[in-house]
Amino acid sequence: MGMKSKYVHLFIAELHFPHLERVETYKSQLRRWITGNVTECPHNLFIFDEVDKMHPGIIDAVKPFLGSYGEIDGVNYRKSIFLFLSNTAGTDIAYKALQYWDEGKKREDISRKEMEEVIRQSAYNEEGGLWHSDLISSYSIDFYLPFLPLEKKHVKLCIRDNLLSKGYRVTEERLNRIANELQYFPPAKNVFSKSGCKRISQRVDVVVMEEEDE
DSSP, X not given: OGGGSTTEEEEEHHHHSOOGGGHHHHHHHHHHHHHHHHHHOSOOEEEEEOGGGSOXXXXXXXXXXXXXXXXXXXXXXXTXXXXXXXXXXXXXXXXXXXXXXXXXXXXXXXOHHHHHHXXXXXXXXXXXXXXXOHHHHTTOOOOOOOOOOXXXXXXXXXXXXXXXXXXXXXXXHHHHHHHTTSOEESTTTOOEETTTTTTHHHHHHHHHHHHHHO
Protein backbone atom coordinates (compact mmCIF):
# COMPACT_ATOMS: atom_id res chain seq x y z
CA MET A 1 0.00 0.00 0.00
CA GLY A 2 2.99 2.30 0.40
CA MET A 3 2.08 5.87 1.36
CA LYS A 4 -1.60 4.89 1.51
CA SER A 5 -0.98 2.60 4.46
CA LYS A 6 -2.50 3.79 7.72
CA TYR A 7 0.86 3.01 9.32
CA VAL A 8 2.68 5.62 7.20
CA HIS A 9 2.33 9.18 8.48
CA LEU A 10 3.52 12.20 6.49
CA PHE A 11 3.95 15.59 8.15
CA ILE A 12 4.75 18.62 5.98
CA ALA A 13 6.13 21.62 7.88
CA GLU A 14 4.26 24.47 6.22
CA LEU A 15 1.01 22.46 6.02
CA HIS A 16 0.80 20.84 9.44
CA PHE A 17 2.86 23.26 11.60
CA PRO A 18 2.45 26.74 10.07
CA HIS A 19 2.02 28.99 13.12
CA LEU A 20 4.89 29.99 15.42
CA GLU A 21 2.58 30.83 18.31
CA ARG A 22 1.21 27.27 18.32
CA VAL A 23 4.52 25.43 18.71
CA GLU A 24 3.65 23.94 22.11
CA THR A 25 0.23 22.85 20.83
CA TYR A 26 1.83 21.15 17.83
CA LYS A 27 4.27 19.34 20.11
CA SER A 28 1.47 17.99 22.31
CA GLN A 29 -0.60 16.92 19.31
CA LEU A 30 2.41 15.22 17.75
CA ARG A 31 3.19 13.23 20.89
CA ARG A 32 -0.43 12.10 21.20
CA TRP A 33 -0.56 11.09 17.52
CA ILE A 34 2.63 9.05 17.75
CA THR A 35 1.64 7.41 21.03
CA GLY A 36 -1.81 6.49 19.78
CA ASN A 37 -0.59 4.94 16.54
CA VAL A 38 2.34 3.03 18.02
CA THR A 39 0.10 1.72 20.80
CA GLU A 40 -2.15 0.25 18.10
CA CYS A 41 0.77 -1.15 16.07
CA PRO A 42 4.50 -0.97 16.92
CA HIS A 43 5.53 -0.85 13.25
CA ASN A 44 4.93 2.68 11.95
CA LEU A 45 6.76 5.05 9.62
CA PHE A 46 6.68 8.74 10.55
CA ILE A 47 7.96 11.06 7.81
CA PHE A 48 8.68 14.71 8.53
CA ASP A 49 9.17 16.68 5.32
CA GLU A 50 10.59 20.21 4.93
CA VAL A 51 12.13 20.12 8.40
CA ASP A 52 14.25 23.12 7.39
CA LYS A 53 10.99 25.15 7.18
CA MET A 54 9.71 23.98 10.54
CA HIS A 55 9.70 26.26 13.58
CA PRO A 56 12.51 25.35 16.02
CA GLY A 57 11.45 23.15 18.91
CA ILE A 58 8.60 21.27 17.27
CA ILE A 59 10.67 18.33 16.13
CA ASP A 60 12.08 17.87 19.65
CA ALA A 61 8.66 16.49 20.59
CA VAL A 62 9.70 13.13 19.16
CA LYS A 63 12.92 12.87 21.20
CA PRO A 64 11.44 10.63 23.96
CA PHE A 65 10.46 8.09 21.29
CA LEU A 66 13.99 7.89 19.88
CA GLY A 67 15.73 7.03 23.14
CA SER A 68 17.21 3.73 24.19
CA TYR A 69 14.27 2.86 26.41
CA GLY A 70 12.80 -0.57 25.81
CA GLU A 71 9.30 0.70 26.54
CA ILE A 72 7.57 3.90 27.66
CA ASP A 73 4.38 3.34 29.64
CA GLY A 74 4.21 -0.17 28.23
CA VAL A 75 4.63 0.92 24.59
CA ASN A 76 7.67 -0.08 22.50
CA TYR A 77 8.65 2.68 20.05
CA ARG A 78 11.88 1.10 18.87
CA LYS A 79 10.17 -0.80 16.06
CA SER A 80 8.92 2.40 14.41
CA ILE A 81 10.96 4.48 11.98
CA PHE A 82 11.28 8.27 12.10
CA LEU A 83 12.48 9.91 8.89
CA PHE A 84 13.42 13.61 8.71
CA LEU A 85 13.69 15.18 5.24
CA SER A 86 15.34 18.56 4.92
CA ASN A 87 17.28 20.89 2.62
CA THR A 88 19.44 21.78 5.60
CA ALA A 89 23.18 21.62 4.85
CA GLY A 90 22.52 21.67 1.10
CA THR A 91 25.23 24.27 0.49
CA ASP A 92 27.83 22.38 2.52
CA ILE A 93 26.92 19.08 0.87
CA ALA A 94 27.34 20.65 -2.57
CA TYR A 95 30.66 22.19 -1.54
CA LYS A 96 31.99 18.80 -0.42
CA ALA A 97 30.85 17.19 -3.69
CA LEU A 98 32.53 19.99 -5.65
CA GLN A 99 35.75 19.43 -3.72
CA TYR A 100 35.75 15.81 -4.86
CA TRP A 101 35.03 16.85 -8.45
CA ASP A 102 37.91 19.35 -8.40
CA GLU A 103 40.22 16.59 -7.16
CA GLY A 104 39.13 14.29 -9.99
CA LYS A 105 37.23 11.97 -7.65
CA LYS A 106 33.73 10.58 -8.15
CA ARG A 107 30.97 11.91 -5.93
CA GLU A 108 30.02 8.27 -5.33
CA ASP A 109 33.32 7.89 -3.46
CA ILE A 110 32.22 10.30 -0.72
CA SER A 111 31.71 8.18 2.38
CA ARG A 112 28.66 8.41 4.61
CA LYS A 113 30.96 8.92 7.60
CA GLU A 114 32.64 11.87 5.90
CA MET A 115 29.32 13.57 5.21
CA GLU A 116 27.73 12.82 8.56
CA GLU A 117 29.57 15.48 10.55
CA VAL A 118 29.09 18.02 7.74
CA ILE A 119 25.32 17.52 7.87
CA ARG A 120 25.15 17.28 11.65
CA GLN A 121 27.00 20.55 12.25
CA SER A 122 25.08 22.43 9.56
CA ALA A 123 21.70 21.16 10.75
CA TYR A 124 22.45 22.15 14.33
CA ASN A 125 23.61 25.67 13.44
CA GLU A 126 21.40 26.60 10.49
CA GLU A 127 18.10 28.37 11.03
CA GLY A 128 15.24 25.90 10.76
CA GLY A 129 13.57 22.98 12.48
CA LEU A 130 16.80 21.36 13.68
CA TRP A 131 18.42 24.56 14.95
CA HIS A 132 19.97 23.71 18.33
CA SER A 133 17.73 20.65 18.42
CA ASP A 134 17.94 18.16 21.28
CA LEU A 135 17.71 15.42 18.68
CA ILE A 136 21.16 16.38 17.44
CA SER A 137 22.85 17.36 20.71
CA SER A 138 21.71 14.12 22.37
CA TYR A 139 22.81 12.00 19.38
CA SER A 140 19.29 10.62 19.00
CA ILE A 141 19.51 10.50 15.19
CA ASP A 142 21.07 7.25 13.96
CA PHE A 143 22.04 8.22 10.41
CA TYR A 144 22.54 11.41 8.37
CA LEU A 145 22.14 10.62 4.67
CA PRO A 146 22.93 13.36 2.12
CA PHE A 147 21.07 14.06 -1.10
CA LEU A 148 24.10 14.67 -3.30
CA PRO A 149 23.80 17.16 -6.17
CA LEU A 150 23.32 15.60 -9.61
CA GLU A 151 25.88 15.96 -12.39
CA LYS A 152 24.76 16.24 -16.01
CA LYS A 153 25.37 12.51 -16.56
CA HIS A 154 22.87 11.73 -13.78
CA VAL A 155 20.37 14.21 -15.20
CA LYS A 156 20.63 12.49 -18.58
CA LEU A 157 19.66 9.18 -16.95
CA CYS A 158 16.52 10.87 -15.60
CA ILE A 159 15.79 12.27 -19.06
CA ARG A 160 16.25 8.86 -20.64
CA ASP A 161 13.78 7.26 -18.21
CA ASN A 162 11.25 10.04 -18.80
CA LEU A 163 11.51 9.71 -22.57
CA LEU A 164 11.02 5.94 -22.39
CA SER A 165 8.06 6.24 -20.02
CA LYS A 166 6.34 8.49 -22.57
CA GLY A 167 7.18 6.29 -25.55
CA TYR A 168 9.61 8.80 -27.09
CA ARG A 169 12.73 7.83 -29.01
CA VAL A 170 16.00 8.12 -27.09
CA THR A 171 19.06 9.50 -28.89
CA GLU A 172 22.24 11.06 -27.55
CA GLU A 173 21.45 14.26 -29.42
CA ARG A 174 18.02 14.49 -27.78
CA LEU A 175 19.44 13.72 -24.33
CA ASN A 176 22.04 16.46 -24.68
CA ARG A 177 19.54 18.98 -26.00
CA ILE A 178 17.18 18.48 -23.06
CA ALA A 179 20.02 18.38 -20.51
CA ASN A 180 21.36 21.68 -21.86
CA GLU A 181 17.96 23.28 -21.22
CA LEU A 182 18.58 23.05 -17.46
CA GLN A 183 20.70 25.31 -15.27
CA TYR A 184 23.89 24.18 -13.57
CA PHE A 185 26.25 25.47 -10.87
CA PRO A 186 28.76 26.81 -9.96
CA PRO A 187 28.66 29.38 -12.80
CA ALA A 188 32.26 28.96 -13.92
CA LYS A 189 32.10 25.16 -14.04
CA ASN A 190 28.43 24.16 -14.50
CA VAL A 191 28.93 20.81 -12.76
CA PHE A 192 25.70 20.20 -10.85
CA SER A 193 22.06 20.66 -11.78
CA LYS A 194 20.36 23.43 -9.78
CA SER A 195 17.01 21.65 -9.83
CA GLY A 196 18.15 18.03 -9.88
CA CYS A 197 15.64 16.12 -12.02
CA LYS A 198 12.57 18.10 -10.92
CA ARG A 199 11.95 20.02 -14.16
CA ILE A 200 12.78 17.25 -16.60
CA SER A 201 9.28 16.02 -17.47
CA GLN A 202 8.16 19.45 -18.70
CA ARG A 203 11.42 20.00 -20.60
CA VAL A 204 11.08 16.64 -22.34
CA ASP A 205 7.61 17.53 -23.63
CA VAL A 206 8.70 20.96 -24.85
CA VAL A 207 11.81 19.74 -26.66
CA VAL A 208 10.00 16.83 -28.33
CA MET A 209 7.24 19.21 -29.45
CA GLU A 210 9.81 21.64 -30.88
CA GLU A 211 11.55 18.83 -32.75
CA GLU A 212 8.27 17.74 -34.32
CA ASP A 213 7.69 21.32 -35.54
CA GLU A 214 11.15 21.62 -37.09
